[in-house]
Amino acid sequence: MERKSTDQKSRRKPSGAAVIRSDLTRSLHRALFEEWAEYGYAGISLERVAARAGAGKAAIYRRWPSKREFAAGAVHAAGISLSDFSDHGSLEADIGAFLTANRRAFRHPLIRRVLPDLLAERLCAGELTSVVDQIAEVRRENGERLLDRAVQRRELSASIDRELALDLIPSPLYWRMIIRGRPISRAELDRQVTALVAALRVC
Structure with a gap:
């Protein structure tokens, strides 16, 4: 036994x-x-x-x-493509939450250095092109939902130029923190929110 x-x-x-x-x-x-x-x-x-x-x-x-699959998995797991697109009750609050999440990500020292290189790979048609395209597609889909909510609340016109709106929302913060490498205060972030909401209403 x-x-x-x-x-x-x-x-x-x-x-x-x-x-x-x-x-x-x-x-x-x-x-x-x-x-x-x-x-x-x-x-x-x-x-x-x-x-x-x-x-x-x-x-x-x-x-x-x-290496490509390793990098793709790391990008998704680390949440470089992740922002807060959840419903916070108003267009202003939704955009504020989105920018706050991006600000938190852009302040991370590794993200600040990796993100431009990741986008450079896309511009050079490198092996991460499809990874960046997938990230962009997910972000656009989530951004569409943010705009849908604002239209349903009658905060935005149903005829809004969605391509322009989705390009506009993240651009000032990215330019400030990643391109110029400068910090942004809470008060300055709030001013960006106010300016973006006003701009979206005439898109």
Whole structure:
């Protein structure tokens, strides 16, 4: 009987070998962004990323088949494409929440350095083009819902130029914080909200 029990134990597969640890995945994402911020996407070394995360390179390839898929997963997981598009009761409150979420993201030192490089990959038709396009598509769809709510509340005209509106909403904040590299106070953010609401009503 004891031999049978021993044989059964010997036939069991190691339980930890195929387990994808979420804490290590987060560490790999963080290490990737640190590497990306320092060297740019083109200069990323997966060996260095793994070392930063205290892991082996195999830990990366168990999760993602390529550097592109690794980067795409990290971008989505980190929420670079994420903003607050939820319903806050009014157009002014919705835009305020959206800009506040973006301001918080743009203040992060890694995002400030990675985001321009990510967009440069898009402009150069690099391998992350489809990733950026997917992010942009999701943001536009969520932005459409924000505008739909404002139209339903009669805060905006149903004939609003939606392409212009969706281009306009994030632009002043991005220009201020990412292009010019300058901070923005809460009072200045509130003034942007007021200006954007006024502009959207004549779009």
